[in-house]
Amino acid sequence: MAKISESVIEQIKSRLTISEVVSAYVNLTYRGGRHWGLCPFHHEKTASFSVLNEKGLFHCxxxxxxxxxxxxxxxxxxxxxxxxxxxxxxxxGVELREETPEDKRKRTESEALQELYDRLTNSFRYILQNSDRAAHARRYLENRGISLEIQEKFGLGYAPAPSQWLYDFLTDKHYSASLLEASGLFSKRNERVSIFRDRLMFPIRTWQGKTVGFGGRDLTGESTAKYINTPETAIYSKRSVVYGLYEALSELKSRKHAILCEGYFDVMAMHQSGFTTAVAPLGTAFTTEQCKQLHRYCDSISTLFDSDAAGQNATGKALVICQDMGIENNVMLLDHAKDAADVLEKNGSEALGKMLENKTPGFEYLVLSAINMYDVKTPKGKSAVFSHVRSYLEATDSEIERQTYIHRLAEILHVDDASIVEDLHHRSSAQETRKKAPETSPVSIPNLARVSSDMFLMLCLATKREEFPVIRNRINVADLEDSLAVDLFTLLEDATRNDLGKTDEVFLQMIDDERLKQLVAISFQSGAFGHNLQKGIDSSLDRITLRKFEKKKKAMEDILGFAENETPDENSSEIRRLVLDIQEVNQEIIRLRGRLGAGVEE
Ligand SMILES: [Zn+2]
Structure with missing residues (x-):
């Protein structure tokens, strides 16, 4: 995607009001200076979704x-x-931007490539269906139980064996040498040798049905690569195309559900058995881009990957990607069979359908597979199970959903909920600092596992307000960096001094900031800080102190560098003092890091 210029945005904003845009989706009524409607992002009966044209913003x-x-x-x-x-x-009616000569060249090349790939799809298909030289390919498909109807639906074809056949075929049709070179169809070492020789050809299509690449299955039995794919070209990026999406699209739209399988044959086997929403990532890894595409049409995804270790690993990753995007996810399992294509070939489509009646919810599946791998009776085993499901928990946005999972996991591991919340929090706050940019909208529902150490401490204290006067003496408000945490600190101080907010309801009413109010309300509801409160408070305090010392050390080192430049005599008393001070602070840092253990990352 080309860079979007600010002026285009300005032009669009000058021609469209936000209420015009929104009213294409939501019924709006004007009242009190704003437009109001039912929020499309959550279920509600009275309108709390508002649109403010002057500001160009919506808010629910x-x-x-x-x-x-x-x-x-x-x-x-x-x-x-x-x-x-x-x-x-x-x-x-705004022109996106003017096309540069380079853009034009690229567009022309892409269009020509697109035409070439579409044409080849037809040629390969014609050869598979009619040519004598493809007889063994037709037999192969028959042996694997793939019906003619499905072959046609997926546009299967055949690429002849002679290494220069494709080059001659395309040159005859007057394609230029440079286009053939850019097509990705030929060997890098020899521009006349096709990479697809004696292979069954699967057109890889965009959701609009345009062929942008091919997958080829070896039929000689001699190639080291059973499958090869078109490399990345101007029109093909394997990360962003979903195999089978075009063929599954109309069903996907009506059922809002997709089945994610591993390969070409699995997708075809599934469609043939009536599971017409089956698609596949290209290569083993399911990517975020592919997930986004599917999310346009469906709210839930079932995975059906191979039962081997690689397939199970891919399952875990796909579940986390779905969960992160808010897509309901579950796992289909095949009893004692390698993959769907295998079942179709050996037992037929009815047997396959029977096998797939049961689905396991994503989290349940991850926990069960972790329990199979590790000994949950040992502390190390428990910790390994937690690590196995951690990214799934982190990807869970709904606090209620997360609490449910945490509770379930705590039961299985025989630990309390709070220990899991604690471990999750420490990991995520380290990740949070590294990955700054929020991926979703600026205001989202607050998430307890993602708050800063400062906020974590203050939330602990807000849920147990009688502790505040004691802890208050161990912390200096100037050491808090999170401004919302400072707000909560001030509120707690206010409440203590004026003997207010004894009940949770009244304390909540004292909070003006909507986000803070939600965070505190969620802490009240979850009760997660309850059991392990002291531990949570202590480690948060350590973390805050550690951060303070690290800053101090950095500042002293800067002064030292400056002093050394100014005073060439390295034995000067000032410099010696500084060096000693830095060592002292460093001792503190080492001590704190030691106490916090593995929770701190450099
Ligand atoms: Zn809403």
């Missing part, structure tokens, strides 16, 4: 979602920012 007072018209369209249609800009540009 119910779920806290807010943003611009571009955010709105992104969210509603599951688009990227660039895509939502082009949708609104079209609506506003």
């Amino acid at each position: 007072f119910g779920c806290g979602k807010s943003g611009s018209m571009f955010d709105f369209v992104m969210e509603m249609d599951h688009l990227t920012f660039g895509e939502s800009v082009s949708v609104l540009a079209r609506k506003a």
